[in-house]
Amino acid sequence: MANYSYWASGWCQSRQLLTRRESDIATASDDGTVKLWNQQGKQIKSLKINEYNIWDVNFSPDGQIIAAVSSDEGVVRLWNRQGKLLKTLKHSDRIRIHSVSFSPDGKTIATAGQDRTVKLWNRQGQLINTLNHSATVYNVTFSPDGKIIATGSNDGIVKLWNRQGQPFNTINHNAAVYSVSFSPDSQTLASAGADNKVKLWQLNGRAIRSLDGHSAAIWQVTFSPDGQMIATASDDKTVKLWHRDGTLIITLTGHSGEVNGISFSPDGKTLVSGSKDGTAILWNVENLTLDNLIGRGCNWLHDYLANNSQGQSDRYLCDGVKTPNKS
Structure with a gap:
């Protein structure tokens, strides 16, 4: 039996309704599928993307489009929630795309790949700009205010770009960077990677502090919606929650394999983690x-x-x- 990996990619909350709706969770797997779940763990939809490992999946801000990227294909596929393929964006010929992200207004899509580039696309699938690193780019994300793009690379460098794709700062993490994340106020950047550390930075590149405690590489770092907690997912099979001041709150143990992805629910009360053990776990992180x-x-x-x-x-x-x- 194949040992399927799951990346907990994120939550979707409909913004079309005036009353709050239950959030959905998307997971991506090396069986070539993206699955949608409700908070009770019931599968809503399974999208068969292809025969390749799915490396990342993300919702558009309005929750109506799902973007999925896979290994060794060099393309991004956009699907609606009903499972209809809407568009295919070709990043490059048969290379691994590691990350896909929507801008907060949903008008721009960013893809990061093994070809050492980040590419910016409009929703119509037209290429807007290409951003260059000196090595594989593992992660790309937009600041919550939509003004900045952050990229993390195997060259150990985090680059900050304006919305037009012009670089304005370079930060040296000193190890391969697997994940970058902005605080909700867009004023703090977190980088995590192969050195088992999370480093917090001001946008001018000044180091704030380092979060030390994992015993293996960290594949994702993310802030809670209120900005008071930071969650990290690691190859040491644990998820850790930290205060912004670097104090460790709790270590979550429950996975039997490396943890690839984490995401907070919009209300910050629940954290979902996805692991190479083939499971996604929902954690109650309220009142920690x-x-x-x-x-x-x-x-x-x-x-x-x-x-x-x-x-x-x-x-x-x-x-x-x-x-x-x-x-």
């Missing part, structure tokens, strides 16, 4: 404050402290700590 985590820890330790503590003082470690009700 330090007090809440201490309370949960004391809840778990209650019986042990009461009956197995070696010293009398241990019994009182959780005195005064508010614990959540046991379900």
Whole structure:
């Protein structure tokens, strides 16, 4: 049996309705399919893209178009939510495209590939511009305000470009960069990669801090919608959640394979992770404050402290700590 990998690519929330609608999740797999799921884990749709590994998939901002890129084809396919192929964009001949991203207004599509370029397209499929690196480009993303494009490459460099594709800053991560992400206010950039680290930067290139704790390469970094948390997915089979100040909040263990992708729900209450173990996991990340985590820890330790503590003082470690009700 094939060991299918899943990349948790993102959430879609309809912006056509005045009332909030359940968010959908898209996963991409090396069986050549993109699958759509609801938050309860029920499969809504399966799109058979081709016979190749799907490397990335993304929703347009209005949730009506799905962009998928695969290995060794050099093309991007645009589908509607009903599974109809709308358009094919040819990035290059038979090369691996690693990343596809929509601009916040949905008018521009960016693709990043093994040919050391990022290409910008309009929704009609016309090539607008080509941005160059000196090595494979693993990730491309737009800032939430739509003014900046960030690219991360195997050359260890993060480049910042304006919307017209003109470079205005270069940041040296000092290791292959697999993922770049902007904070919701577009003022902070995170880069992650082969050195097992996440580095936070001001847009002028000044280093803010480094998040250290993973034991293997980090394939994705993303900010929570409120900008207060940062999530990272790693080859060490874990997902970590961090405060903006670099403090580790929690390590999520549950996957048996490398974790390729993560994405927050629009309300920030749920995180989805996708892994090479062939699964996507939904995590409840609401109320992950330090007090809440201490309370949960004391809840778990209650019986042990009461009956197995070696010293009398241990019994009182959780005195005064508010614990959540046991379900």
